[in-house]
Amino acid sequence: MKYRIKTWGPGLLLLSPSIVLIGIFVYGMIGATVNVSLTDRHSAQPAENYVGVDNYTDLASDDRFIHSLQNLLILTVVFVVGTLVMGVLWAFLLEKGVTAEGFFRSTYLFPMAVSFVASGVVWRWLLNSAEGENAGGLNALFGMIGLDFLQNPWWSHPDWGMAAMALPAIWQLSGYVMALFLAGFRGVPNELREAARMDGASEFKLYRHVIFPQLSPVALSALIIIGHMSMKMFDLIMAVSGAQYLTEVPAVYMWQTLLANDYAKAAAIAVVLLVVVAVLVVPYLISNARAERQR
Amino acid sequence: MTVETPARPVAGATPPPRRRVDARAGTARTVRYALLIFFVIVVLIPVYVLFVTSFKPASEVGIRGAWALPQDWTFDAWRNAWEALSPSLWRSFAIAIPASIVAAVLGSLNGFVLSRWRFPGADLVFMLFLFGMFIPYQAVMIPLRQLTGDIGLPSGVPTLIVVHIVYGIPICTLIFRGFYSTTIPNELIEAGKVDGSGMLRTYRSLILPLSAPAFVVTLIWQFTSVWNDFLFAIFLSNTRNGPVTIALNALAGGQLTDYSSSMAGALIASFPTLVVYILLGRWFIGGLMAGSLKS
Numbered sequence: 001m002k003y004r005i006k007t008w009g010p011g012l013l014l015l016s017p018s019i020v021l022i023g024i025f026v027y028g029m030i031g032a033t034v035n036v037s038l039t040d041r042h043s044a045q046p047a048e049n050y051v052g053v054d055n056y057t058d059l060a061s062d063d064r065f066i067h068s069l070q071n072l073l074i075l076t077v078v079f080v081v082g083t084l085v086m087g088v089l090w091a092f093l094l095e096k097g098v099t100a101e102g103f104f105r106s107t108y109l110f111p112m113a114v115s116f117v118a119s120g121v122v123w124r125w126l127l128n129s130a131e132g133e134n135a136g137g138l139n140a141l142f143g144m145i146g147l148d149f150l151q152n153p154w155w156s157h158p159d160w161g162m163a164a165m166a167l168p169a170i171w172q173l174s175g176y177v178m179a180l181f182l183a184g185f186r187g188v189p190n191e192l193r194e195a196a197r198m199d200g201a202s203e204f205k206l207y208r209h210v211i212f213p214q215l216s217p218v219a220l221s222a223l224i225i226i227g228h229m230s231m232k233m234f235d236l237i238m239a240v241s242g243a244q245y246l247t248e249v250p251a252v253y254m255w256q257t258l259l260a261n262d263y264a265k266a267a268a269i270a271v272v273l274l275v276v277v278a279v280l281v282v283p284y285l286i287s288n289a290r291a292e293r294q295r
Numbered sequence: 296m297t298v299e300t301p302a303r304p305v306a307g308a309t310p311p312p313r314r315r316v317d318a319r320a321g322t323a324r325t326v327r328y329a330l331l332i333f334f335v336i337v338v339l340i341p342v343y344v345l346f347v348t349s350f351k352p353a354s355e356v357g358i359r360g361a362w363a364l365p366q367d368w369t370f371d372a373w374r375n376a377w378e379a380l381s382p383s384l385w386r387s388f389a390i391a392i393p394a395s396i397v398a399a400v401l402g403s404l405n406g407f408v409l410s411r412w413r414f415p416g417a418d419l420v421f422m423l424f425l426f427g428m429f430i431p432y433q434a435v436m437i438p439l440r441q442l443t444g445d446i447g448l449p450s451g452v453p454t455l456i457v458v459h460i461v462y463g464i465p466i467c468t469l470i471f472r473g474f475y476s477t478t479i480p481n482e483l484i485e486a487g488k489v490d491g492s493g494m495l496r497t498y499r500s501l502i503l504p505l506s507a508p509a510f511v512v513t514l515i516w517q518f519t520s521v522w523n524d525f526l527f528a529i530f531l532s533n534t535r536n537g538p539v540t541i542a543l544n545a546l547a548g549g550q551l552t553d554y555s556s557s558m559a560g561a562l563i564a565s566f567p568t569l570v571v572y573i574l575l576g577r578w579f580i581g582g583l584m585a586g587s588l589k590s
Contacts, residue, residue, distance in 0.1 A: 008414035010494040015408045018401055018464050019420065025435065025461045026427040032438035086334075093331055106576055107335050113572035113579065115523030117540045118561040121547045122341045125348070125554055140361050171338065179583055221587045232431040235525040235540075242548060254433045255529070267437055274434040281429040289422055 030274065037267035044261045055268035064245070065253065065269065072249045074162040075169075076230040082170035083226050084219070087177025092207075094178075095185040105182070109175035116172065120239020123168040127154040127240065155240065155247055165247055169236055173229070177222045184218035185211065224284045231277050349373060349559035356554050372555035373563075376546065380560050383534075383542035387522055388567075389452050390538055394459035395517040401460070402467025402513055407502050409468065410476040411484045412494055421472065428465035436530045443531065451536025458531060459521045466520075467513050470585045474509035475502065508578075515575055516582030519568050539564045 037055050039047035059065045090108050094101055111119060128137035131151040135143050139151040154164040188211050196210045234251040241247040243256055250273045257266040348356065349372050351365040408414075409421050443454045479502065487497045525540040532538065534545050543564045547557035572579055 007488070008412070011408040011412040011417075012414045014404055014412075014494065015414075015420070018405050018424070018468070021461045022424055022427050022464060025439070025458075026430065027423075029435035029438045029442075030430070032441075033434050033436075036437055089330075090334065093327055098327065098331065104331050104335065106573075107338055109576070109580070110569070110572060111338065111341075112583070113519060113568045114565045115525065115540055115568075117523075117525050117544050118565045119341065121543070121557045121561040122345050124547070124552070125344060125558075126341065136361055144362065171341070175338075176583060179580055180587055183584060225587050228429055232433075234433075238525070238529075239544060239547070251431060251433055258437065263437060270431070270433040270436070273431045277429060277431050278426075282426070285422055285425055285429075289418055293418070 033267045033270055033274075036263055037271050039264050041263040042261075042265065043263075047264070051264075055264050056272070058265070059268055059272065064248070065250070067245070068248045068250050068253045071162045071247065072231065072233075074160065075166050075233060075249065076227060078163045078166035079169045079173075079230045079233075080223060080226050082166055083174045083177045084222060086170060086174035087222065088181055090174065090178040091181035091185055094182060105175075105178070108178055111172040112175055114172070116168075116235035117239045119168055119172060120236055123171075123236075124240050127164060127167070129153040129156040158246065161246055165237060165240065166230075168240060169230070169233065172236075173226060177226065180218050180222050181215065184215045188214050220284075224280060228277050228281055231273065231280070345558045345562055348555050349376075349562060351555050353553065353555060372553075372559040375553070375556040376560035376563055379546045379556070380539055380542050380563055383537060383539045384563070386452055386536070387538040387540075390455045390459065391518050391521040394456050394463060394521050395514050397460045398463035398467045398517050399510055399513040401464055402469075402471045403503075403506055403510065404498070405464065405468040406471025406473075406475050406509075407498055410472045411479060411481065411502070412497070421468070424465045424468055426465075427462065428469070432462070432526055440530060449536075451532045454531050455524075455527060455538065458527050459517075459524070462527075463517050463521070466582075466585070467517060470513045470516070470582060471506070471509050473585055474506070474512075479505060508581075511575070511578045512581035512585070515571055515578050516585075519571065519579070519582075522568050 036047070038050050038052060040049050040051045040054075041047035090104075094104060098104070126137040128135070128139060130136055131139050131153070132143075132148075135151060138154075142148060142150045152164070153161070154167075155161040157164065192210055192214075193206060196206045201210070232251060233249060234255070237243075237247050237249060237252055243252050248256075250269055254266050254269040254273065257269060344362075347362075347364055350368045350370070352367055352369045352371060355365060355367070405424075409417050439458070443450070443457070448454045448457060483501065484497060487501060492500075522538075523540065524538070525544065528537050528541045529544075532541060534541055543557070543560050546553075546560050
């Protein structure tokens with residue numbers, strides 16, 4: 001198709017306000033953050049000198065930052081695995097159509113409409129670390145129903161606390177993964193199922209060899225969406241535990257650093273976080289655009 | 296874009312199954328429903344805690360009987376929470392409503408250009424927009440705070456409106472672009488071009504009248520995410536001029552948490568988005584699916 005500027009020019013013009021806004025507020029601001037991260041602005045005063053990548057090398061040897069990355073890793077693994085398992089299970093249970101499907105679906109999905117700050121209020125109560133006689137929250141519930149052995153200090157555990165921090169996140173986003181997979185299951189053509197059944201495939205084999213392989217693109221999207229959400233996790237942690245060392249992730253550390261007016265270090269943490277997310281998301285965006293062009 | 300109910304295979308079409316198979320199918324059905332109901336209960340546990348605790352007097356909130364119904368039902372906590380949250384609740388509306396409307400209008404224009412009035416490089420521009428929705432916003436916060444201060448934008452409501460419009464552009468554009476490329480045939484636009492219709496006339500007379508479903512999805516999605524935002528709010532406002540998430544966090548975050556008030560507060564703060572979800576859930580899922588880039 002031949003493009004003529006008279007034809008497409010107005011379109012570009014109509015889009016230009018948004019191009020300018022995104023250009024300044026996304027790319028300009030990222031540039032400015034990178035710029036700050038290369039200076040010695042460690043107080044509210046303006047920067048005096050460029051210090052190269054010093055702030056980044058400092059981070060690499062900052063135990064607190066390493067600790068926040070370890071926390072992020074545990075959180076992300078548990079969060080991603082948890083939502084995928086629950087989401088796939090729910091979608092699988094609903095997939096063939098059940099009575100009151102709409103009710104089940106809406107119930108599983110509703111936590112998504114609530115803010116992490118609001119759900120954090122109740123999860124803070126549920127994840128009470130006291131055990132035994134003084135148990136509260138979920139630990140008290142376990143005590144009541146005779147599952148005392150399940151009692152644990154939740155996010156207060158020094159090594160695996162972040163795994164407990166993933167629980168509210170799993171509660172909140174499993175419904176989302178379910179919705180993705182439900183759409184995926186239903187995208188598998190009925191003829192394919194019928195053909196497999198005709199060939200005498202058992203239900204197990206049907207899922208194992210016919211349906212699940214068709215769902216790998218859905219699984220990839222879910223993985224990337226949930227994974228990048230986890231890397232940005234801030235609200236939930238602030239609401240459940242507040243800003244504290246035990247549950248610190250880079251997003252929270254950056255906020256704490258900024259509160260202390262260490263602009264350059266805060267900027268460097270933000271840039272590291274951005275790069276980590278970009279490594280995950282950019283290939284996804286590109287492959288998505290390619291797939292679209294081929295359609 | 297929405298999760299559709301499948302055409303279920305017609306049970307009567309297969310020959311009458313043998314009794315043993317029938318029994319096994321019956322067991323599978325029972326297990327399926329038992330699991331579905333079990334998970335409904337698990338998902339609703341936090342809701343039970345929220346409601347029950349919010350009606351308890353301070354004296355009953357202690358450890359013993361934490362899971363029991365209140366012995367004296369009282370509205371004290373609701374009154375406290377309303378007092379603490381009501382000013383910020385109105386500010387949340389003042390932020391979310393204009394930010395949703397303006398972002399949706401921009402999204403509609405952008406989506407139209409990027410799908411049906413394209414220019415060379417449109418796909419690249421779109422991808423650059425999309426990246427803006429996945430970034431961790433920490434990477435723009437430092438210069439953003441500086442800029443809004445420098446141009447004299449008052450902290451709180453005005454700043455947050457602008458910021459939510461700008462960072463809402465990518466998701467809104469994505470939803471409309473997907474909607475237009477699947478529902479509006481290119482031939483229709485081309486026919487208009489042959490007739491010599493200008494771009495704006497095509498948009499107004501052809502596209503806009505068909506856009507209602509996409510506007511509903513976008514407005515719901517944008518309203519929910521602006522309402523639930525905590526990250527921009529904590530960086531760009533405070534308890535005196537910020538939205539309800541900030542006020543709720545302050546109410547719930549103290550050392551001696553008043554759990555009945557903060558849980559009543561969590562319910563109050565979630566009420567508008569929950570109402571939207573319950574009344575318009577079908578459309579909410581539309582935004583959800585778009586967010587994963589699966590159209």
